[in-house]
Amino acid sequence: MKRARSSGSAHAGLTEWLLQRVSSLYMAGFVVYAIVYFSLLPTRDHAAWQAWFATGYGRIAWALFMASVLIHAWVGLRSIYLDYLHPPWLRISVTLLTAFGLLALGLWAAQILLA
Numbered sequence: 001m002k003r004a005r006s007s008g009s010a011h012a013g014l015t016e017w018l019l020q021r022v023s024s025l026y027m028a029g030f031v032v033y034a035i036v037y038f039s040l041l042p043t044r045d046h047a048a049w050q051a052w053f054a055t056g057y058g059r060i061a062w063a064l065f066m067a068s069v070l071i072h073a074w075v076g077l078r079s080i081y082l083d084y085l086h087p088p089w090l091r092i093s094v095t096l097l098t099a100f101g102l103l104a105l106g107l108w109a110a111q112i113l114l115a
Contacts, residue, residue, distance in 0.1 A: 016075045023068040023075075030065045059113055066109040069103050 043049040052058050077098050085091040 016115055019071055019075050021098045021104065023072040024062060027072065030061060030068075063109075063113050066106070066113075070106050070109075074098070104108075 019057050043052060053062075076093065081095050081098070085094060
């Protein structure tokens, strides 16, 4: 009697699952924080917005939010591509386009945060 071979690690996908959950929790918390903060202390002009954004905490929070959005989008879209795009050339092409698009968005966000 032959033993069945393993088709992969028992932990396959655990990292992606954790990244999705952690990033979604941070994004939800940040959105609630932003709504409460800007409801209690509305920024009425550009100078007030810049003053809030100039604090280190504000920039770090926005940077973590943008990183969470990019990670969440990457993991989710990659999973969709792997499940539903069967021809290898199409899967690779769409994955590369998505990677370059998310990289461009990340660089744009970094430019905004560092300006």
